[in-house]
Amino acid sequence: MPKDGGIGASSKRREDIRFLTGEGNYTDDINLRGQAYVFFLRSDIAHGTLNSVDTSAAESMPGVVKIFTGADFTEVGSIPCGWQITDKHGEVMQEPRHPVLAFGKVRHVGEPIAAVVAETLGQARDAAEAIEVDISELPAVIDMKQAVKEGAPKVHDDLTSNLCYDWGFVEENKAAVDKAFEDAHHVTTLELVNNRLVANPMEPRVAVGDYARGTGDHTLYTTSQNPHVIRLLMGAFVLGIPEHKLRVVAPDVGGGFGTKIFHYQEEAFCTFAAKACNRPVKWTSSRSEAFMSDAHGRDHVTKIQMALDADNNFTALRTDTYANMGAYLSTFAPSVPTWLHGTLMAGNYKTPLIYVNVKAVFTNTVPVDAYRGAGRPEATYQLERLVDKCAHELGVDPIALRRQNFITEFPYATPVAVEYDTGDYIATMDKLEEIADIAGFEARRKESEAKGKLRGFGVNCYIEACGIAPSNLVGQLGARAGLYESATVRVNATGGLVVMTGSHSHGQGHETAFPQVIAEMIGIDESMIEIVHGDTANTPMGMGTYGSRSLAVGGSAMVRATEKIIAKAKKIASHLLEASEGDIELKDGAFSVAGTDKSVAWGDVTLAAYVPHNYPLEDIEPGLEETAFYDPSNFTYPSGAYACEVELDPETGHVTIERFAAADDFGNIVNPMIVSGQVHGGIAQGIGQALMENCAYDSDGQLLSASYMDYAMPRASDLPFYTVDHSCQTPCTHNPLGVKGCGEAGAIGSPPAVVNAVLDAMRSGGKNVDHIDMPVTPQRVWAAMNG
Amino acid sequence: MYNFDVEKPTSIADAVKALSRDEAQPLSGGQTLIPTLKARLAMPSVLVSLSGISEMRGVRLADDGRLCIGGGTVHRTVAQEAETHYPGLASLAARIGDPAVRNRGTIGGSVANNDPSACYPAGVLASGATIVTNSREIEADNFFQGMFSTALEEGEIVTEVKFPIPEKARYEKFIQPASRFPLVAAFVAKFNDGVRVAVTGASENGVFRWTEAETALSADFSAKALEGLKLDGGSMISDLHGSGTYRAHLVGVMTKRAVLGLI
């Protein structure tokens, strides 16, 4: 019987009522009295010397309040980077200054050069057109391998080259890895591109800055996944505003996918300008601006090699990756191709020796940073494509080769510095074979062939790491932040609870799932619990939501705070029941004395806490409110196996996804419906990356896919009904809920299965192709079929 | 958007008068024009909305057997009302854009705009239709004059398009994955005196008739007749989504599939 409440129930998402009826409160819905609007004049040149920005004609245009240029921000801090990588020579990465508005040079199409604040957006835009910008165009650096060549034009003149860092991991293993390759019985090599993507959340970014002259208080309303992080980065590093004078509010946020983690210039600008203009300043990104100013994702070029012994055991793995940073370092950019990518290269396999090299490169493109999965999709894609290629070169079954090399004993310490606590890769593969109906594939292939189509089947496994932690370790790895989470649980007199969490919900369904946990712990109805998030003024310092960390880290903090609540409530109950504290049991919302029929209801205890007439005032304080900070001892390691079945039209190269199955191990599950939804969305984005999404630049640095006319998003009609299963559960051993995180798995686990399936279809048509780069567009498939 | 005035005439005559104002431009469904204005790529001083002109709307079968579609008729109406008389054309209209686009976009706007990847120009050209304006009638063969260029004069309005109805016709559209406009599409119309084939999405010069295919199919209406016919990819659109060579290949495939769908 499915439960109808608490942990394991598919409670309906309560937040959807307001989202679906237009009652949400998004940042763009916030309009303050006296608000002015800013329009950013953005560079349409990828690389050039900014000789002058003449605003004189624009200043006198109707409605103009004030015009800002880079010169107004020379005394202001650089947009900071939150992670410092130390390279293989022990040197720290090259870190350029990132100005709020371009100064001296423009470095990518879309970089803001000037900002016009005016009474209306139309007036701001009119005035921006009257600004005279004089730029001497310089050759643009777009291709990463060209960018690191001797004599390449430099994106940043004050850096020694376009190489941000050259990271080796684990550097001490390199010699042993190379030796294993010399001794190998077989070596498989694959070169591939992990295509650059634009995240495209449904809600574009928005920022509203406000300043109260009477108190000196700043407020920023912004579309962020982590308002406290923005407060810290912007306050401490850019504008010099202490936290107690700066409030950051991220109200309802319409999707983030990583791209709303980062601190952006527009946020700093609106906060700064609100004070400078002494009135609220609002910016709402247009979709066109989003394409050229939201941090992009992925963009790796990789060569990967596997060494195998005579029995097809993996003996060593090495990779060479070029990772695009774009023109500046976005907040977490340096960590994505390193600690979120290199550490995952073991995948699900017991390969004993691994060496990962990553060269991070500056180019004249939009900054690149975390996008759903961040580093882990890049790791999974190359490894799972490589394993498939190994299997075909060796003439063995791709699933059998995977099974043979699976890690089977846990905990397992990989050669890339992480320790998987739990997992059961055989179980998820068994489950996948069942739900994907592999047995029926041949019959389905025949049906496709009868229609003149080719059918292909592809699988892959994945392992990912969620809830990046612990803080003391990530600090050693270069993180400039802690990675704990916080929660304050406030119980009201009549028994209802409010949880103020540092996690942020922007589609994940926290307002539904978090109460389920507390309802289970106390034995009360979910409707008695409310979640508050997204406002630094009324939540404890938290790190926000990304890396599938909310339930594993934020949920754990909430559990710890609730445990404190229960402990205190038991003390109160023992007083009311005149029993010893050790005998008090909490069940179904009532405290009872073990072995008796004496009990007191939850609500009586909470009332006693706030109306302490009959209360042990000498022993404990009145009130029932507790805070906990939770810093996990390790990552969590969700894993799974995915299968994709495609149909390929050999005449046109058009590929359709006919079936898709996902068997995931997320540990314990709080709300199966929400988990399925997360997997569904992730798979849609993974299929999008595999088949159609492509952020392309020409050699001059012009963005070719700058709108939905050229950037293809997956739509419902491109996707089949998925079969998703999360019945394989090996609970996480080190967090109180035993949960692992499910937000990114779909996007991590799906691209290789799609590409493997396409290549399988091509093989069945007599065309043996080693590899085809994503997105696997009709043109590419057709060219490969006819190449 | 820049500022502009809006006029909303209720007759063709008033619309023509309104269009004589300086920098005036007609507005129909706005599915092309409004995004252009939002991007500040056009700067009309007056927009003359044609959507209030009832004499420009509707689908009717004329006495001469032609299907006459008012220039202001939206795609959705054509998809529904042309179905009985000219299903090939109705099916073209039914596949333009998405429901929102089909409920606003018009045939007049589409042919006047003559986007090199638009659907209607292929249907109009392959049918040998006649474009009726407020002042004259123009044969399709003379109307489309290259990418975004037509025989229309300043201030001239497409009021109606008259389609001879072929024995059978079929539109095969291979979508560009982002915009869902045709990457390449072919409209094959078989009349009792010959076959016309029009291709959109492929050529740098916009919609065109594939005359070799027409000759071959007029002699022998079969897929086999198309074997060996090849277009030159060199003069075709080449972009992120398809090279000229790929497009040239797709023209062949789409044409063949249209024929196969008709026999």
Ligand SMILES: Cc1cc2nc3c(=O)[nH]c(=O)nc-3n(C[C@H](O)[C@H](O)[C@H](O)COP(=O)(O)OP(=O)(O)OC[C@H]3O[C@@H](n4cnc5c(N)ncnc54)[C@H](O)[C@@H]3O)c2cc1C
């Ligand atoms: C998301 C999306 C998807 C689309 N997909 C497709 C597709 O798959 N296939 C396709 O063919 N099209 C597609 N379109 C375009 C759509 O069909 C438009 O409706 C059409 O191109 C223009 O018609 P309109 O009535 O909207 O014209 P408007 O946008 O109002 O006008 C277009 C131009 O024509 C002029 N004009 C308008 N009406 C007349 C007239 N009666 N006489 C003279 N000049 C006139 C205007 O001044 C303007 O220059 C799509 C559009 C969108 C937004």
